[in-house]
Amino acid sequence: MVPLRTKVNKRELILTEASKLFKDRGFGGTGMRDIAEKVGMEAASMYNHIKSKDEILELICFKIADAYTTQLSEIANTEASFQxxxxxxxxxxxDLMIHDAAAVSVANNDWKYLRDEKKEEYKSIRKSYERSFAFVLEEGMKSGEFKTMNVSVALFTILSSLRWIELWYKPSRDISAEELEEELSTILLNGINI
Amino acid sequence: MVPLRTKVNKRELILTEASKLFKDRGFGGTGMRDIAEKVGMEAASMYNHIKSKDEILELICFKIADAYTTQLSEIANTEASFQxxxxxxxxxxxDLMIHDAAAVSVANNDWKYLRDEKKEEYKSIRKSYERSFAFVLEEGMKSGEFKTMNVSVALFTILSSLRWIELWYKPSRDISAEELEEELSTILLNGINI
DNA sequence: GTCTATACGTCGATAGAC
DNA sequence: GTCTATCGACGTATAGAC
Structure with a gap:
């Protein structure tokens, strides 16, 4: 008998369906009744699994933020070349974008609908992520692997150029994650000029 | 006596203030009363200048879409090299982002709140813009100026990498539009590798 | 844990005096 | 053209039966 199991699954189902709806219609454009319909219950029943609509958004945004920061710190602590x-x-x-496209899209676009307190926390986590990323670029420039340039410009150009995948990628595209990585690395490291 | 003049100015003031609010809080997170407060009148009075909240969003989005398409077609019709x-x-x-940051941000992020009919029209304009841009890249590849690669990947990487400026640029940044153009062109054309 | 019914606030928009 | 007052719809969330 695993009574908690059911609760966890319903909760995650709510988060999954909410992610998809928020991505398509935005947080403000999605109602609790819309989510409930996709989940297959009445809006009121969802409050047995989640505390509020705000909580749904928080869970989605911070799940993604944690995934990014965890993986970045693992990479930063290796001995690999900066390239x-x-x-x-x-x-x-x-990989994160392909694996969890809807949630990533929500974190990137709808974080501004977080309650003030949570919004500040989110911005702070993101800023810390950007600092770690910038450090890799900065050290790579010092070591001579990368061109010396404005670190912020390089950082945000890279971060931003990675975001379009969320809008474009569908499993039906005839390009694999590996090819995508290969092409993107080429553009960002060597440019599109011959 | 120029009675129409006043009306035009109030209308544009509404669009300007609405752009700033939509950028910060999103279309769904901004109320007519919020806009009215910034403009300096009651919400009801704004309806003497605009038809609806939806119309405000439409005017902002299509103003930006037109600016992009007009300028792109001018560039595409010159005899310059593809580079x-x-x-x-x-x-x-x-330049557009620096000159009209809030409106560009709204067009990029809140177009999904357009009414269905207008949303389809907006998507169609954007798709046509992407096609013209892709054509420049494709011809540049054929001519040997650019590396041969997946055109969509190149196109969206470039388009997306240009979008971060809307989030980052402030007049107070100690970097000029010219330097920004220089650095970004370098990264996209030649990459960050030495 | 799910339902029906509904409370209660806020929204966009309108009516009508001035 | 601006205001005050208010409508009606819809939002999230809760109460209470089952």
Missing amino acids: DKLKQIIKVHI | DKLKQIIKVHI
């Missing part, structure tokens, strides 16, 4: 570290970071972004 | 065309497109994106 390899960058390639691995690119791979993490692509 | 120069790409540099000019990058410049257009940066």
